Amino acid sequence: MSLVVEAKQTAEQRFRAAFDRLKQGNPEILARTATVSQNNVAKEANCDPSALRKSRFPSLVAEIQHYVEMHKGEAPDSERQQMLKRRRSNRKTKDLINDLRRQRDVAAGLLLEANTLIVDLNEQLADANKKLNEYKPTTTTINSDKFR
Structure with a gap:
């Protein structure tokens, strides 16, 4: 059922959902100790890390980078x-x-x-x-x- 839901979502929606899961500390694919990074968001969205590019998703990448900067040193x-x-x-x-x-x-x-x-x-x-x-x-x- 989750595959059907994922197919209907856009790539940005999947990246945002993965970003939210990582922020909350509840990743589905990565380990619970995974930190929030651009690569990890892509991996959590079950995509290749090169798919999450700044040229394709500038606002999302900016949000991720801002979050990483704000939470530096708070890694689990x-x-x-x-x-x-x-x-x-x-x-x-x-x-x-x-x-x-x-x-x-x-x-x-x-x-x-x-x-x-x-x-x-x-x-x-x-x-x-x-x-x-x-x-x-x-x-x-x-x-x-x-x-x-």
Whole structure:
């Protein structure tokens, strides 16, 4: 059915449809990662790249060139580039996890030292209280009858 529709379309209509599909990132013939270019528009329209000439389709070729200029540097990443980005992201995540583990271990060590110090200080306080109690004079009650 699409062949019948294509036969009724003019060459310019097929090129424009191909151009739109490439702009939207939904090519039917080329790979999804295909960039918009004059050659790719012709290939997506299932034509030879030499068929899309500036002399035959000046406004369309101008639109394509303008689009390419406006979207320079916005080309979709290749699969390899996407894989490298994922690796970098994973590496950053792994580094973050390792850093957090180190911080946790340091904090656990400091907590253990603090607990040990608290135990030592409590023992020292108990010893000091014991010695203080040894030096305190014992209180005796004075029989008030003797002194009258």
